Amino acid sequence: QVYLTDSGGDSVQTGGSLRLSCSARGLNFGIATMAWYRQAPGNQREMVAQITRDHATTYADSVKDRFTISRDNVRRNLYLQMNNLKPEDTAVYYCFTQNRGRDFWGRGTQVTVSS
Numbered sequence: 001q002v003y004l005t006d007s008g009g010d011s012v013q014t015g016g017s018l019r020l021s022c023s024a025r026g027l028n029f030g031i032a033t034m035a036w037y038r039q040a041p042g043n044q045r046e047m048v049a050q051i052t053r054d055h056a057t058t059y060a061d062s063v064k065d066r067f068t069i070s071r072d073n074v075r076r077n078l079y080l081q082m083n084n085l086k087p088e089d090t091a092v093y094y095c096f097t098q099n100r101g102r103d104f105w106g107r108g109t110q111v112t113v114s115s
Contacts, residue, residue, distance in 0.1 A: 001026050002024070002025070002026040002027045002097065002099050002102075002104040003024070003025040003026050003104075004022055004023070004024055004095045004096070004097065004104055004105065004106035005022065005023045005025075005095075005106060005107075006020060006021070006022045006093065006094060006095040006106035006107065006108060006109045007020070007021050007022075007023075007109055008020040008021050008080075008109055009092075009093060009109030009110045009111045009112075010111070010112075011112040011113075011114065012085055012111075012112070012113055012114070013113070013114055013115075014085065014086060014087060014113060014114065014115050015084055015085065016085050016113070017081070017082060017083045017084075017085065018082045018085065018111060019079060019080070019081050019082070020036065020079065020080040020082070020093055020095075020109060020111075021077055021078070021079055022034070022036075022077065022078040022079070022095030022106055023075075023076065023077055024076045024077070024078065024095075024097065025076065026099075027097065027099045027104075029071075029073060029076040030053065030073040031053045032053065032097050032098075032099065033050060033051070033052045033053065033097065033098070034050070034051055034069075034071060034078045034095070034096070034097050035047055035048075035049065035050040035051070035069075035095075035096045035097070036048045036049050036050075036069060036078070036080045036093055036094070036095060036096070037093070037094045037096050037105075038089075038091035038092065038093045038094065038111075039091055039092050039094070039108075040088075040090060040091040040092075043091075045094070046060065047060060048060050048063055048067065048069075048080070048093070049063065049067055049068075049069035049080060050069070051069045051070065051071055051078070055071070057069055062088070063082075063089075066082065066083050066084045066085075067080060067081065067082050067083070068080070068081040068083075069081075078095055080093070082111070085111075085113045086113060087113045087114065087115050088113075089111060089113050090111060090112050090113050091110075091111060092108040092109065092110050092111075093108060093109050093110075093111055094106050094107075094108045094109075
């Protein structure tokens with residue numbers, strides 16, 4: 001069974017920074033593509049950033065140049081560094097991966113950005 005434990009969410013003011021973390025267990029982390037998604041109230045869940053086993057990254061247009069996804073294959077951790085946060089970044093952020101054809105999600109961590 002795959003377990004994803006995401007953390008690091010908080011309440012910050014516009015322009016602030018946060019670093020989210022996701023601890024992964026139960027999968028071969030080193031070869032897994034990992035991603036961060038977010039869901040704001042009333043909105044669909046959307047992909048924020050993705051990182052492959054080769055450290056190739058993809059970002060949503062709305063977070064490019066502000067967010068950085070990274071991974072530590074030794075510690076089996078995924079990170080999301082978020083800078084210059086905006087009120088529209090307010091959402092629950094989820095760690096995500098797929099393993100053997102199944103989707104796995106963290107429980108989510110709340111990020112709130114006030115103006």
